Amino acid sequence: MSDLFAARSQMAMSLAFHIVFASAGIAMPVLMAVAEALWLRQGDEAGRALARRWAKGTAILFAVGAVSGTVLSFELGLLWPAFMAFAGPVFGMPFALEGFAFFVEAIFLGVYLYGWDRVSPRAHWLAGAMVALSGTLSGIFVVIANAWMNTPAGFRLEGGRVVEVEPLAAMANSAALSEALHMTLAAFAAVGFAVAAIHAHRLRREPRNLFHRRAVAIALTVGGTAALLQPLSGDLSARVVARSQPAKLAALEGQFETERGAPLRIGGWPDEAARRTRYAVEIPYGLSLLAFHDPHAEVRGLDEFARADRPPVAVVHVAFQVMVACGAAMALTALVGAGLFLRRRRLPDAAWYLRLVTLTGPLGFVAMEAGWTVTEVGRQPWIVQGVMRTSEAVTPMPHLAFPFVSFTILYLFLAAVVIVLLRRQVFASPRLGADAAAEKG
Template identity: 60%
Template sequence: MSDLMFARSQMAMSLAFHIVFAVVGIGMPALMVIAEWRWLKTRDAVQLELAKRWAKGTAILFAVGAVSGTVLSFELGLLWPTFMEHAGAVIGMPFSLEGFAFFTEAIFLGIYLYAWKRIPPRAHFAAGVVVAFSGALSGAFVVCANAWMNAPAGFEMVNGQVTNVDPLAAMFNAAAPSQIVHMTLAAYAATGFAVAGIHAFALWRGTPHRAFHRAALQIALTIGLPTALLQPLSGDWSARDVAKRQPVKLAAMEGHLRTGPAAFVIGGWPNETTLTHTGAIEIPGALSLLLHGDAQAVVPGVDSVPAEDRPPLGIVHLAFQIMIACGTIMAALSLFGAYRWWQRRRERGVALPDDRAFLMALMLASPLGFIALEAGWTVTEVGRQPWIVQGVFRTADAVTPMPGLGVTFALFTALYLGLAVAVVFLLWRQILKTGVTQTPIDLTSELPIPSRMTGAHPAPRG
């Protein structure tokens, strides 16, 4: 491979690894806050146990995410120095604010983990809310920077130099709202389904600790099901924005190869030379109808730009199809879950945690959110090629001239593989092993319960 391909591959691997932890950093704090809120309302020790276990998991994943995020920030400067030279002043604000949100999350996560017996219950709960909010805000700031790469704004190019920089206009670019909503919903849906699948497995195999896993499953579904239902709506919004600002990316996503009325293409593999499909199912006019309300509306195809300005068609189309398939399955499962919940309330039938068919479906669907997430980011990044900033900077012009990038690619691959093994081991040992094989501890003996929720905990003894 060329150094450019090694640089792109290394960045792709780093982003694919880090995005998992970034998403969990958004979703997991919400789960632990809901569990603590339910404990404050009911004084059910199982809810307290859930909050503490999920806090441990959040801390482990947050630490690994901090390492991978730090490496990623160095890679931006090492692999893409020309990009950082031109774009740093324009998108420095969202990156700086992301750092502020990150440190806020870290500080309050420390308070949440170690101040159970040292501050009043409401103050402790508020610390968890700050962790959840700052995690979501951190993700939003990063997405603002990525959205700017798709819809550049807030600067002018004069003789190849960036001038008249407006950081606010750059951060609040036209693509940011749809991408932020789509990414945030994806984070909650992916985390909710993954956690639900773990506890669904425990219930399906007949664990003796049903109360613990039922409570966990209920909270996970509270996060996962509604966001999975909303995700197709946000996806439609995002796709319409892409159609307006990056028509060639949309054409590659949808497999619309030649300009004219656009069919909805299912499956298949596009031929980049002949601009034809192999093995695709097409619904004539459906994409034109979806975008413009007219089945005969003309939609720009891949052929609307020269070959050197086209993204890799096969990868983008396949990734988009995978994302749509995963999202559709999750939304359908959410509808089924909502129907079964409504049916139970009406007929007093079998509850969702006792519905073995539903539990099996959750187990099978548990990785789909993260698969869709990885596929969606592939569409976003590969679909923008050959531009690192749409219509402004080409990726080939932004890569470092330093040779030997294959060595750094191998080293960073080994680093990420090591981190992956470490995080799986820590989660299994600290969370999954104890959560599945042992009876939940009654932490009320460790944490004195005040007579009023607003009262302070007694001072720790010793």
């Protein structure tokens, strides 16, 4: 394993791990706040029990998210020192802002988790709302920094030196809005569906359990709304990529030749040697229409880029297909659920629908990981699109396979523990009586 590959693997693994916990940190507080509001406004006991249970889950997920996020902030320098020496001042502003958002998030999470009996119910609910707000903001800031790596702005290069740095212009880069929107919705959709799925699974066995009923209703409303909005934000993202990163667009669509009226390829396998994508279902004019909103627009193919400037096509194409397929399945599930709800004016609790929700549950996180693969692998061989290559950024430190393997083992272990804890402590049906005492902690 080359050191560059080990460094990329460690970064990818760390991001893939952290993003799950970070998303929970963004969306779980919203679910808790809704549940607690039901208790405060309508005296709904299930809402109160849910808020307490979800708070436990959030405590576990947030802690792992906070420490794995710390790892990432160090890894920027541990693995990519040359990148940070160059880019730190340019794209670092959102990280500074994120620092404060994270402060607010950590502070009010402390108040929320440990303050049930110490602050007034109203202040407690507000603390939850603050966690939700600052968690969302901190996610947005980090994604803005990533967007800068895709569409760098706010500086000029003069003989290899960075001059005229304007951090605010760097923040306002062209991918900032679309990426931040896409990721925020993804967090709500993925977490909403995952939580709904777990409770739907239990509800199927205990159809009268109010705890799980309420949980499915809240999580599905939040997750489903996000899943329905996500295709719109995806369209925006695709158009930004088409304009600013043509090689990435060509890779994610498996487009080898430059073409007017390019078709949209669904599925298929890009064969780099033969320079074509095989076995794909092609929808005529589809790509030109989606990427440029014009059926005859020209789409640049991979052939236009030197071999050394192309991302790995197969990985990016397949990841993109996976993301879109998962997103579509979730949006359809949400649509069906909305239809059922509007007809009967009650929670769609038919066994087949709950089973569908259970099956769709993991797809949000699958889509999220696939989407980050598209963004990050699709940018290769650049760490900063068109400005700095990943290979120029890597640390001179040798034997990088060692930390990569160490962190992988550590994270696998943590993931296993978290799953066990969540099963036992959070998603189990409440035992009557016993829980009231146990919930105090």
